Amino acid sequence: xxxVSQTPSNKVTEKGKYVELRCDPISGHTALYWYxxxxxxxxxxxxxxxxxxxxxxxxxxxxxxxxxxPEGSVSTLKIQRTERGDSAVYxxxxxxxxxxxxxxxxxxxEGSRLTVL
Amino acid sequence: GENVEQHPSTLSVQEGDSAVIKCTYSDSASNYFxxxxxxxxxxxxxxxxxxxxxxxxxxxxxxVTLNKTAKHFSLHITETQPxxxxxxxxxxxxxxxxxxxxxxxxxxSP
Numbered sequence: 001x002x003x004v005s006q007t008p009s010n011k012v013t014e015k016g017k018y019v020e021l022r023c024d025p026i027s028g029h030t031a032l033y034w035y036x037x038x039x040x041x042x043x044x045x046x047x048x049x050x051x052x053x054x055x056x057x058x059x060x061x062x063x064x065x066x067x068x069x070p071e072g073s074v075s076t077l078k079i080q081r082t083e084r085g086d087s088a089v090y091x092x093x094x095x096x097x098x099x100x101x102x103x104x105x106x107x108x109x110e111g112s113r114l115t116v117l
Numbered sequence: 118g119e120n121v122e123q124h125p126s127t128l129s130v131q132e133g134d135s136a137v138i139k140c141t142y143s144d145s146a147s148n149y150f151x152x153x154x155x156x157x158x159x160x161x162x163x164x165x166x167x168x169x170x171x172x173x174x175x176x177x178x179x180x181v182t183l184n185k186t187a188k189h190f191s192l193h194i195t196e197t198q199p200x201x202x203x204x205x206x207x208x209x210x211x212x213x214x215x216x217x218x219x220x221x222x223x224x225x226s227p
Contacts, residue, residue, distance in 0.1 A: 004160070031213070042123075042206050042217030043161065056214060091160055106151075106215065108160030 002026070004109035006092050012115045013082055021077040021112045023092030032075050033106065034067055035091040043091055049075060050097075082116045089113050119144040121209050123218025131226055136194045138221045140207035143188070147209040150183060150190045155204045155220070164205075165192070197225045 005024040013019055025032050031050055035043035045059040049069040057067075064082075069075040079086055089111040120143040130136050142150075148169040153161035167174045167181045167190065174181050178197075183190045194201060202225045208215040 033214070040219070042121075042208075042219050043215075045214050045216065048214060050213075059214075093160075105163045105166070108153075108162070110158065110160045 004092055004094055004107055006090075006109040006112050008112055009110065010113045010115075012117065014117050015082060015084060017082050017116075019079045019082055019114060021079075021090050021092075021114070023075045023077070023109060025073065025075070025092070025094030026107055027073075028096070029094035029107070030072070030097055031095045032069060033093040033095075034075070034077050035093065035108075037089045037091055037111070039088075046077075046090075079114075082114075084116050087114055087116045119147060119209055119211070119216040121207060121216050121218040123207050123221060125221060126219065127222045127224070129224045129226065130197050132197060132199060134197055136192075136197055136201070136223055136225075138192045138205055138207070138223075139189065140191070140209075140218050141187075141189050142209040142216075144209070144211060145185075145188060147211050149210040150181070151208050151210075151215070152179075152181060152192050153206045153208065153217075155206065161206060194223075197223075199225050199227050201225050 007022045033048040034046040037043045047057040047067050052072045064080045066078045091111045093106045093108045095106050123140045151166035154164045155161040167183050178195050180193045204220045204222050206220045207218045
């Protein structure tokens with residue numbers, strides 16, 4: 001079956017521009033996560049959704065970052081007034097439910113590489 | 118919050134040797150410890166996980182051990198093969214979010 005799909009795979013933008021990154025999770029997965037991965041680092045948690053609501057957004061670095069999941073499936077990560085420091089790979093993941101210790105596995109997409117010039 | 122330390126950052130072995138990667142975590146309440154493998158240009162993929170009520174788990178050539186008292190867990194790969202070359206991440210979770218280590222680049226030479 002289809003895995004987690006992310007678009008675009010690559011995005012180059014200029015400092016100050018607005019960017020949207022899209023994630024299509026595995027069908028039936030209720031939990032959806034956004035992580036950010038800088039070069040040579042592990043994924044860093046940003047936000048996760050259980051259904052349509054953001055259950056934990058404590059990892060969002062500032063108010064330029066926002067994410068939505070209006071129908072409980074596809075999610076969009078939105079970055080306003082991009083800065084060079086926002087350059088990274090943005091990973092989306094989904095799981096059957098949010099209780100990882102019970103249901104386990106987080107399935108990751110291949111990521112969207114964002115470069116801010 | 119949770120902090121996960123991972124060592125070594127790079128590891129080079131000969132094909133057929135064993136490889137061991139070690140992690141420590143800070144939050145004693147964490148109860149789920151997965152290991153992910155990430156190949157170049159791909160997203161991380163789960164290879165094995167362990168829960169806090171178990172001390173060791175094996176799956177063919179890979180095994181994970183957990184010492185909750187010391188807050189240590191380790192990944193063991195035996196009979197390494199060139200296709201094992203990748204970046205490996207440990208992680209710890211209390212309920213819903215994973216905190217990752219910085220990763221270990223494993224290089225297996227033929």
